Amino acid sequence: xxxxxxxxxxxxxxxxxxxxxxxxxxxxxxxxxxxxxxxxxxxxxxxxxxxxxxxxxxxxxxxxxxxxxxxxxxxxxxxxxxxxxxxxxxxxxxxxxxxxxxxxxxxxxxxxxxxxxxxxxxxxxxxxxxxxxxxxxxxxxxxxxxxxxxxxxxxxxxxxxxxxxxxxxxxxxxxxxxxxxxxxxxxxxxxxxxxxxxxxxxxxxxxxxxxxxxxxxxxxxxxxxxxxxxxxxxxxxxxxxxxxxxxxxxxxxxxxxxxxxxxxxxxxxxxxxxxxxxxxxxxxxxxxxxxxxxxxxxxxxxxxxxxxxxxxxxxxxxxxxxxxxxxxxxxxxxxxxxxxxxxxxxxxxxxxxxxxxxxxxxxxxxxxxxxxxxxxxxxxxxxxxxxxxxxxxxxxxxxxxxxxxxxxxxxxxxxxxxxxxxxxxxxxxxxxxxxxxxxxxxxxxxxxxxxxxxxxxxxxxxxxxxxxxxxxxxxxxxxxxxxxxxxxxxxxxxxxxxxxxxxxxxxxxxxxxxxxxxxxxxxxxxxxxxxxxxxxx
Numbered sequence: 001x002x003x004x005x006x007x008x009x010x011x012x013x014x015x016x017x018x019x020x021x022x023x024x025x026x027x028x029x030x031x032x033x034x035x036x037x038x039x040x041x042x043x044x045x046x047x048x049x050x051x052x053x054x055x056x057x058x059x060x061x062x063x064x065x066x067x068x069x070x071x072x073x074x075x076x077x078x079x080x081x082x083x084x085x086x087x088x089x090x091x092x093x094x095x096x097x098x099x100x101x102x103x104x105x106x107x108x109x110x111x112x113x114x115x116x117x118x119x120x121x122x123x124x125x126x127x128x129x130x131x132x133x134x135x136x137x138x139x140x141x142x143x144x145x146x147x148x149x150x151x152x153x154x155x156x157x158x159x160x161x162x163x164x165x166x167x168x169x170x171x172x173x174x175x176x177x178x179x180x181x182x183x184x185x186x187x188x189x190x191x192x193x194x195x196x197x198x199x200x201x202x203x204x205x206x207x208x209x210x211x212x213x214x215x216x217x218x219x220x221x222x223x224x225x226x227x228x229x230x231x232x233x234x235x236x237x238x239x240x241x242x243x244x245x246x247x248x249x250x251x252x253x254x255x256x257x258x259x260x261x262x263x264x265x266x267x268x269x270x271x272x273x274x275x276x277x278x279x280x281x282x283x284x285x286x287x288x289x290x291x292x293x294x295x296x297x298x299x300x301x302x303x304x305x306x307x308x309x310x311x312x313x314x315x316x317x318x319x320x321x322x323x324x325x326x327x328x329x330x331x332x333x334x335x336x337x338x339x340x341x342x343x344x345x346x347x348x349x350x351x352x353x354x355x356x357x358x359x360x361x362x363x364x365x366x367x368x369x370x371x372x373x374x375x376x377x378x379x380x381x382x383x384x385x386x387x388x389x390x391x392x393x394x395x396x397x398x399x400x401x402x403x404x405x406x407x408x409x410x411x412x413x414x415x416x417x418x419x420x421x422x423x424x425x426x427x428x429x430x431x432x433x434x435x436x437x438x439x440x441x442x443x444x445x446x447x448x449x450x451x452x453x454x455x456x457x458x459x460x461x462x463x464x465x466x467x468x469x470x471x472x473x474x475x476x477x478x479x480x481x482x483x484x485x486x487x488x489x490x491x492x493x494x495x496x497x498x499x500x501x502x503x504x505x506x507x508x509x510x511x512x513x514x515x516x517x518x519x520x521x522x523x524x525x526x527x528x529x530x531x532x533x534x535x536x537x
Contacts, residue, residue, distance in 0.1 A: 015042040018258040020232040023096020024210045025487045026265030028507025031214035034224040046231035047093035058202035058325045064100035069093045080400025082448045089455035095211035105199040106497030107185045111341035119464040119492045120473035146186040153213045159197040166328030172422035195331035235278040242483035265487045268457040272301035272384045295479035299468035303459040304382035305494040308375040311353045315430035316369040326350040344412040345374035373416045461489035486510035
């Protein structure tokens with residue numbers, strides 16, 4: 001166990017800013033705001049501050065899913081999955097999901113950010129503006145075809161080019177007409193199709209978390225208090241204004257006051273939970289569970305989206321497993337013209353990514369490689385709601401409620417099979433672990449039995465200007481002063497890529513907006529000088 005030395009006796013009851021959640025957005029906000037010694041910041045984390053070896057080791061990341069560091073939330077049985085429930089991985093520890101996820105660093109496609117700009121009418125969310133934010137986030141190591149950040153807090157590394165399976169995947173992609181790029185976060189993020197060696201926040205076999213990247217050297221600042229094992233229950237609201245947070249601290253219900261701002265960065269499942277518990281949501285739903293209405297925002301908890309992945313196992317034979325997180329190459333394809341960008345992802349992995357309901361022997365799992373097929377732009381929308389006045393969640397994914405998603409999934413899996421039949425991959429992979437598809441019914445059954453998610457859930461407090469929007473372009477919750485949401489909840493549509501990197505952008509934007517408000521519009525400075533380059537913490 002690796003423990004963070006943190007003192008809890010500094011806990012006060014009144015702060016300038018309270019942040020709920022220490023994930024990819026919350027950690028960024030805490031760091032940037034505490035750069036100003038005149039701003040007193042409280043960061044609340046529901047989980048602990050200790051990393052077991054399986055979390056620290058990049059190659060063991062799948063062991064944390066459904067473990068003690070995961071919220072272990074499962075969905076309602078989905079008709080589109082034949083009555084099967086899904087695990088919804090979400091980190092419950094310092095660093096949030098950046099502490100249990102696959103560590104893939106993906107900036108988001110140009111079309112993803114331009115959709116946010118269109119939804120808000122704010123060009124600061126558009127792709128050109130976001131690229132400038134990434135310049136101060138990244139400390140990039142590796143090949144590049146556009147300018148990349150140097151000296152930022154987050155070390156980004158490219159997978160090595162000596163992995164035989166990844167090289168074969170890239171070669172096979174070129175054979176079916178998918179162009180290769182120097183890295184996946186440059187010009188490939190502006191293209192309709194592309195493949196490249198993946199980029200990760202892992203090095204020398206160790207995980208790099210966003211919490212560690214931003215806060216490792218800031219933990220003992222006098223104006224920053226971090227309270228672990230302190231889950232937030234609700235936002236305290238008086239006269240239409242957020243004035244603090246109620247949380248469980250040392251086994252007691254404690255109220256912390258916020259003089260200027262409350263920021264929810266608890267993730268796309270827990271942020272709507274806290275909003276609903278605070279009386280912010282659809283009035284009919286709140287009445288049903290006996291919670292007094294504070295603000296009628298029918299979009300809270302709606303618009304849930306996630307990437308659906310379908311793993312196909314192949315015998316790896318004598319292939320050596322790649323180092324790091326086991327994911328060596330990434331490929332994006334635009335299969336449907338209406339999607340406006342890539343809608344299928346194919347990647348290779350040596351991790352045993354399989355549906356819990358699909359049985360494989362231990363030997364099969366240990367000797368298998370996975371071609372992972374991702375459905376990136378689903379049209380189906382789910383919801384997050386409360387089961388009662390307590391904080392138990394009902395997560396309804398509504399998967400394949402739009403039949404077009406199932407058609408896209410068929411195309412995606414067939415594309416993976418076509419790729420696997422290319423000579424460079426076929427010589428390395430034995431397809432004996434995957435069944436043949438004699439009909440669409442066979443293929444549909446395979447998808448329903450094998451589909452999984454990897455914790456890319458978004459959208460449950462979306463940004464925008466329509467009647468279902470929860471926050472405006474400045475991340476402010478409609479109808480409640482001094483309350484912001486800054487996490488993956490705000491995306492109107494799920495990004496093409498995993499949301500970790502995009503959430504750091506949200507964190508940077510939130511911190512910039514709050515600091516501007518507190519300081520009267522003075523240009524913020526970005527202090528990266530005391531950030532120690534670390535591979536774990």
